[in-house]
Amino acid sequence: MEKFFETIVAPGAVDFMLYIGVILLKVIVVVVIALLHVAFATYFERKVMARMQLRIGPREVGPFGLLQPFADGIKLFFKEDIIPANADKPIFYLAPIIFFASALTSLSVLPFFSGFVVADINIGLLFLLAMSSLGAYGIMMAGWASDSKFAFLGGLRSASQIISYEIAIGLSLVGVIIMAGSLNLSDIVIAQHNYPTGMFAIPQFLGFAVFLVAALAETNRLPFDLPEAESELVAGYFTEYSGFRFAMFFLGEYTGMLIMSSIATLCFLGGWTIPAFITNFLPFLSYVPGIVWFLAKVYFLMFCYYWVRSTFPRYRYDQLMAIGWKVLIPLALANIVLTGLVKSLSKGLQ
């Protein structure tokens, strides 16, 4: 059988097809699990915020309201798909696809546990940053094509916000890259495991803080959700979207949160590993699979998103820009200089 294929197609065809098959399987597993996580992130958010506001949150659909995300999904799927009469139709159709696709593409380079990554490329971190800026195109196109003042203003705000905060995010990750000496996310995690503190969040506390704040702005979350400020812009750039297109923006946004949390986990909190001094102290913890640690850290960061959302009011737009340019970027630059100095000095000492 194998010989037959090799002779009629090409030598090595079976190996190649197996390789493709394994990748496709991985893609399906990652996408399905990530979308399930996204679905339950909305449930988790509603529960957490409800408890912080002395409410209960969803509880009627299924046990403890666990089927609420599916009910919402079905509802969105069957809603009427309204397109404004003066909308720029091709761009209007394309915008949510770009947004959602760029969010999902980011999942391909994330190593969830040791050795499990769809595309183990050596510029993983750069790829993630590129994808998150590509998502901004979806937002801008949606705002422009909707032919609505709210969507347009939301799109403009989002564009300037994402561009400003991308710099802060990129710069805050430079410290990690210097310390790990690689852009590959798996290598970064392994470098952290070999580092005495076990995670880069401790030596890179400045970069970590800048990253966390900038990630809130990058994903358009409160207190930096100006592109979709309900009290000013109805819903911001997706005001005119309904039905499944709206769902794509919604899913893309929550996937973005998941990815930002994953980047923070991988680059600062040690990914699927736990610090060596903990496993030396409590050896049985090393038998826990890596995915558990990874997910625990990601869930914690997601919880922080909701925690911050239910605590802080929205910033004013000039305050947002001031924080980005006058605080976060100088801090990130200072972090790079410090990290570089320490690294080169310690190398000089050796």
Add this chain to the structure above:
Amino acid sequence: MKKEVFLKSISFIDLIKGLAFTLKTFLFTKPVTRRYPNKVKIYAQPGFRGLHALAKDEDGRMKCVGCGLCGAYCPSQCIHIYTTEGEDHKKVVDRYEVDVLRCIFCGFCVEACPFGAITLTEHYEYSAYKKEDFYMTKEKLLDNWDKYMSGEKGRRYFLDFWRPKSEDFTGYKGQAMFSKTKPKEKEQV
């Protein structure tokens, strides 16, 4: 910039206080939600003006004679009465219909009725999906009497709060009232 303000702004003490407060609420404070209608049943206050009902006498016959006073009083004109001449020139009420969606629950029909035939019950949970379900026909209204006004409780409610003219034209001592004219006696109910 003052020293304290500067220290506050770089130490994020206010932000941390806010975060601590929400975390404290999340962990330790119980939700205040009352889970109506699954877990918590909220009963109507005494004298609540709920769904309409047509009264029956002891023999189970409809008290209404079809005089049409209720319909004449009704400010929103939601009572429709159709009568015909029956055997030996008796008036027969063919249809007695209340459009509940138009009703404003003023209770004038009950006060107007000389026979104590129409009343409002304490029942208020009657949401439905169709408009027709809110259009009360004679049969439905008579059913409502059996459902919500049967027994001693219904009788007391009817007498105490609706003071039907057929029973007592002037009221009696200890009569419950809606208005604030007798605030002290209200507590006896």
